[in-house]
Amino acid sequence: MTDQPKPSPLQHTGHPGELVGVGEDVWMDVIHKMDEVYSDLLQYEVALEQKNAKLEESQQFILSVLTSMSDILVVCDRNGLIEDVNRSLLDFTGRSLDELRGTSVFDLFADEVARTQARHLLTLYGEASVHDCELPLRARDGSTVPVSLNCTPRYNAVGKSLGMVVTGRPVGELRRAYQALRQAHEDLKRTQQQLLHSEKMASLGRLVAGVAHELNNPISFILGNVHALQRYAGRLGQYLAALHAGESAARLAELRAELRIDRILADLPPLIEGTIEGAERTRDIVDGLKRFSAIDRDEQQPFNLAEVIERAVRWVCKATRESFRVRMTLPAEIPVRGSPGQMQQVMMNLVQNAWDATAELPEPWLDIEARVEGGRATIRFHDNGPGVAEHHLAHIFDPFFTTKVVGKGTGLGLSISYGIVERHGGQLSARNHPAGGAELVIELPVERGGQPAAD
Ligand SMILES: Nc1ncnc2c1ncn2[C@@H]1O[C@H](COP(=O)(O)OP(=O)(O)OP(=O)(O)O)[C@@H](O)[C@H]1O
Ligand SMILES: [Mg+2]
Structure with missing residues (x-):
């Protein structure tokens, strides 16, 4: 091989398209x-x-969201010229996007007054947001429709203002939604009233049964006494007639022994006293009933809570069963101020709940213990039922919370009681007693001499 100088890479070989070397x-x-x-x-x-x-995909997503939005939406530049709108606005105005694009957003408003207001609001607050501002827009049929508008400024990635986004909802729609909400609220209130009413009817039912039992006793002994008095009156009449007829002393003495006049005379005072007592007890019961019927009145009167508790126990227990033992440890006087009728409803409900909770037991009992200390009365209701399940404890004061079968409890008893005790300046609480069973505790301010007691 002969040594030939290497051609420079840029030397042409003579062939087109080829570089030498x-x-x-x-x-x-x-x-x-x-x-x-x-x-x-x-x-x-x-x-x-x-x-x-x-x-x-994301463009499609944004478009589908914008299209299915029922609110109207307008995107404009810094001069208020429309860049884009959604389907709702096209439907609302009856114009196409091409017609609207590049026109002023202010042309959408119904009249000059609204336009001026809108200009003021949207440009003045262009840098901040405008919320729920009601202005009329011109609808497709030429009518004026008030619209609740929101306007938010729009920025690019580096925070430069690009214009604003205006959204709005015809107020008519809002009003309809509001009316539907109002209607639903009214319906709910009515249902609640009905339930409250049925709770009241249920406690009235229990009360009537208790009262009937309670009244039975004095009325039957008044009746017995009156029958005896009637018999005595006949015999006394007979004796008096003989006396007036001027019968001999011997005959009168004989008649006196025969008609047992001396026994009648000895019997009369206790008979009359008994009758009066029976009548008084009847009057007290009726009095209590009157108080109960005054439940709705927001009374403010001083009364003895101990009496109310005793009456509540009598009324609930007499109407129910024999085996249920209620032990009461109460001071003679628990002076409180408020509504005795409402307090009685509370007490009856607590006794009734204890009764229900212990219904399956062979020896059901309820201990009611009250104490007055330091200006406050504490009343504890402790039963030997199963107590309240731990996960229910937080809910038993909720309205309509019940573990009882349908028709047995409305679940309003404790929630109503809670409200009543609170209105009396007190507190109602529940826990499971360490020794078993539920313990419901009422704490109330007591009053002395008509004034709430100071400690
Ligand atoms: N002494 C108690 N022992 C066990 N559970 C109780 C006791 N007291 C209340 N509860 C529970 O609390 C729930 C709510 O009581 P509340 O008095 O509010 O309603 P109710 O008794 O179910 O119905 P209503 O009082 O309207 O007849 C009861 O269903 C029960 O589960
Ligand atoms: Mg109850």
Whole structure:
């Protein structure tokens, strides 16, 4: 091989398209590089297509959201010229996007007054947001429709203001929604009233049964006494008639023994006293009933809570069962102020709950213990039932919470009682007693001499 000078790479060989001295390896390099660039390009294209697909997807998503929005939406630039709107606005105005694009957002308003107001609001507060501002827009049929508008400024990625986004909802729709809500609220209130009423009817039922039992006793002994008095009156009349007829002393003495006049005379005072006592007890019961019927009145009177507790126990227990034992440890006087009728409802409900909770037990009992200390009265109701399940403890004061079967309890007893005790300045709480059973505790301020007691 002869040594020939290497041609410079830029020397032309004479053949078109060929450079002198470019070796095969250089070409291979170039082809390699081109391959790499080509495959890079392919990858870029794939990535670009993926990005494009994602972009289209999110554009589609935004469009579908904007289209299905029932509120109207207008996007405008810094000069208030419309850039885009959603379907609701097209439907509302009856115009196409092409017609609207580039026109002023203020042209959407119904009249000059509204336009001026809108200009003032939307430009003045262009940098901040406008909320629930009611202005009339011109609808497709030419009518004026009040719309509740919200306006928010729009910024680009570097925080530069681009214009604003105006959304709005025809107020008629809002009013309809409000009316529907109001109606639902009214219905709910009515249902609640009915339930309250049925709770009251249920406690009235229990009360009537208790009262009937309670009245039975004095009335039957008044009746017995009156019958005896009636018999005595006949015999006394007979004796008096003989006396007036001027019968002989011997006959009168005989008659006196026969008619047992002396026994009648000895019997009369206790008979009359008994009758009066029976009548008084009847009057007290009726009095209690009157108080109960005054439940709804927000009374403010001083009364002895101990008496109310005793009466509540009598009324609930007499109406129910024999085996239920109630032990009461009460001071003679628990002076409180408020409504004795409402307090009686509380006490009756607590006794009734204890009764219900212990219904299955062979020896059911309820301990009621009251104490007056430091200006407050504490009354504890402790029964030997199963107590309240731990996860129910937080709910038993909720209205309508009940674990009783349908028709047995409305679940309002404790919630009503809670409200009543609170209105009397006290507190009603519940826990499970360490020795078993439920313990409901009422704490109330007591009063002395008509004034709430100071400690
Ligand atoms: N002494 C108690 N022992 C066990 N559980 C109780 C006791 N007192 C109340 N509860 C529970 O609390 C629930 C709510 O009581 P509440 O008095 O509010 O309603 P109710 O007794 O179910 O119905 P209503 O009082 O309207 O007849 C009861 O269903 C019961 O589960
Ligand atoms: Mg109850």
